[in-house]
Amino acid sequence: MIIAQPLTASGFAPFGDVMDASGAPDKLINAGLCGRYHDRAQMDFSDGRAGISIFNAQPRTLPYTCDLLERHPDGSQAFIPMTQHPFLVIVAPDEDGSPGTPQAFITKPGQAINLHRGTWHGVLTPLHAPGLFAVVDRIGSGANLQEHTVAPFTVQLSSG
Numbered sequence: 816m817i818i819a820q821p822l823t824a825s826g827f828a829p830f831g832d833v834m835d836a837s838g839a840p841d842k843l844i845n846a847g848l849c850g851r852y853h854d855r856a857q858m859d860f861s862d863g864r865a866g867i868s869i870f871n872a873q874p875r876t877l878p879y880t881c882d883l884l885e886r887h888p889d890g891s892q893a894f895i896p897m898t899q900h901p902f903l904v905i906v907a908p909d910e911d912g913s914p915g916t917p918q919a920f921i922t923k924p925g926q927a928i929n930l931h932r933g934t935w936h937g938v939l940t941p942l943h944a945p946g947l948f949a950v951v952d953r954i955g956s957g958a959n960l961q962e963h964t965v966a967p968f969t970v971q972l973s974s975g
């Protein structure tokens with residue numbers, strides 16, 4: 816059983832970026848009526864181009880069982896929730912081309928993530944309906960997908 820930890824930029828740094836509107840904005844724009852949290856994610860594509868898609872994903876129940884991790888060798892992948900619902904993020908370090916020990920995070924409402932290119936992760940895992948997300952990732956040739964079956968593990972939100 817893996818207990819999901821609150822998502823923080825520092826905790827997630829080995830895997831990707833956390834984007835949100837917390838703290839002071841980097842810029843005030845639009846006559847001071849809008850805070851811009853500027854350039855908060857490192858997009859990276861080996862070729863092709865960046866594309867924006869909308870995902871409508873089925874919510875999962877907890878405890879969540881994961882038996883597959885994947886990664887995108889040719890590009891980063893950002894998941895930007897279109898609701899205030901928290902969602903589950905499962906990632907793992909690479910160990911000689913295979914996923915190492917997985918880690919799970921639970922987002923706070925309003926947090927978005929950008930998985931760095933090649934980061935092992937579980938597929939998008941909403942916990943509440945609607946599971947609506949804007950997704951920014953690579954549009955290009957080839958599958959840009961490496962999947963790895965893992966020994967099934969379960970994820971829960973807290974030990975309580």
Ligand SMILES: NC(=O)N[C@@H](O)C(=O)O
Pocket residue numbers: 892936937938939
């Ligand atoms: N398949 C797809 O576009 N999405 C996955 O990569 C995912 O991480 O959810």
Ligand code: NI
Pocket residue numbers: 885887892936938
């Ligand atoms: Ni993915």
